[in-house]
Amino acid sequence: MSRSILVVGTGAAGLTVAEELRRLGYDDALTLVGGEDHPPYDRPPLSKRFLKGEAGPEQLWLAGPDALERLDASEYRGRRAVAADLAARVVTLDDGTALPYTDLVVATGVAPRTLPGTAGLPGAVTLKTVEDAATLAGRLRPGQRLVVVGGGFLGTETAWTALSLGCEVTLVTPASTVLPGLGPHVGALAGERLTAAGATVLTGATVEKIHQGGRLPRDEGLEVLLDDGTRLTAGTVLTAIGSAPDVDWLTRTELDLSDGVRCDAVGRAAPGVHACGDVAAWYHPRSGRHLRLEHRMHAGDQARVVAADLLGQRRDLEWVPYFWTDQGPHKIAVHGLITPEAEYEPHEADPEDDRFTGVYRTDGRVCAVLGWNAPRQVLRLRRELLTTPGPTEALPPAAPKTEPA
Known part of the structure; x- marks a missing residue:
């Protein structure tokens, strides 16, 4: 059949x-x-x-x-x-x-996850589809105030792009650094570079509410209230708090x-x-x-x-597994699985060319390697320190061809 x-x-x-x-x-x-x-x-x-x-x-x-x-x-x-x-x-x-x-x-x-009260709010956007991206692209013009809620890969990548287009960017994250999944060392460095490029990075901050700003100028029609009482005005708010x-x-x-x-x-x-x-x-x-x-x-x-x-x-x-992220001029590549308990240690650095590699260990065993502007070096580390676990013996037998029920 x-x-x-x-x-x-x-x-x-x-x-x-x-x-x-x-x-x-x-x-x-x-x-x-x-x-x-x-x-x-x-x-x-x-x-x-x-x-x-x-x-x-x-x-x-x-x-x-x-x-x-x-x-x-x-x-x-x-x-x-x-x-x-x-x-x-x-x-x-x-x-x-x-x-x-x-x-x-x-x-x-x-x-994409959203914040309560933002559905249908003009200027409050998410970024998942090409239609989302087209809407956001139409708003990112020189002088536009953009607030990015979320400091993960999507939030930081978009912040870098908005800066390159002349926007004023504020990024808000409840974590102690941006890119917290890469650990405090790499996350802090990524945040420093984003700040040096012109963004305002607010760590340890949570958004309480986003609403229309009443008498605010047309291009600054949203107000973002943080948990410490800080009020941010923006023309556009991107929610990038995961999915x-x-x-x-x-x-x-x-x-x-x-x-x-x-x-x-x-x-x-x-x-x-x-x-x-x-x-x-x-x-x-x-x-x-x-x-x-x-x-x-x-x-x-x-x-x-x-x-x-x-x-x-x-x-x-x-x-x-392998993934990468472009943080403005910086490309970060990771091979392996960075667990929450993993400890990061620097491996090789070339400050003159702004590149380095690092190793993550869990219980003393290498679980992942990272390259900052160092694609060839991190591939070498992968070959040297990471191997495919060879799970064949733990896999079920190949599936038979399925017939209709």
Whole structure:
């Protein structure tokens, strides 16, 4: 009997699953459901090249119309899944369409968290989609006062971009440094560089309320109240306080949604269901924990493992993930997993060229390496200090081809 694979989510993970399935020889029915009404695109450039006007939507496409046509897939663009019946193997879309499947791949990613009271507030924005980026780009002009709430990668990257466009930027974060996930040493340095570039960085500060400023000038129509009583005026406020897995449509299923979709070490969440990308928490054999990593490269790696498993083939996940962030002129690259308890130690530094490498250790063992403007050096450290755990013996056997229930 023929199969019908349904992929819900057409970002990097969902698209890669579809491409890999076809590459591996799958020639039965394939259906793609995407919540946005345009071809799949790359999200990391939104906070940088797109906002600067250096790249338009078409330059961000992961697959253009011709490539999508070659996939020979049924596409539902601008449609969102609202429910799933795993027993009947049917997904329902927001327009009432019912899509039967033999195999479901959940790749719906994450949705930005927002602050209470900001919905519909003019000038209060988030940055997730190309439409969000276009709205924000239209507001970032010389002299515009931008308040960024959140000191993670998205918040700091956007702050750097806004500075380059001549905006007045204030960044607010409750953490003691920006980029707290990289530890206090690197975070403090990143904050110092952002401050030196002209931003005002307020650490240890929490936003109590954002509201329209009444008699404020038109370009400064928002007021941001902090927990210490500080009042900031702004024309635009970007909320970049993290994201939540997009799993509301799965809440009536038996899937474990405690942190996204909980999966085994090859992305299986339930019979006939896989998940990958930002929405998926995969079992990590070495640590014995489930990890959900919102990294672009990791999403693609997971997607290729899922496609192989769907076809009964073995492909192990690369358990040394990699990500990078562009902080203005500084590129930070990290290989490995930085745990909250990891201790950072400097490795090699070249102050003249403003580059260095560092090592993170947990219980004395190297768990990650970092390069600041040092891509070749950090790759060497990866090869020397980090190895793929080789989880093959801990993985389940390859999945049999699924038949309809």
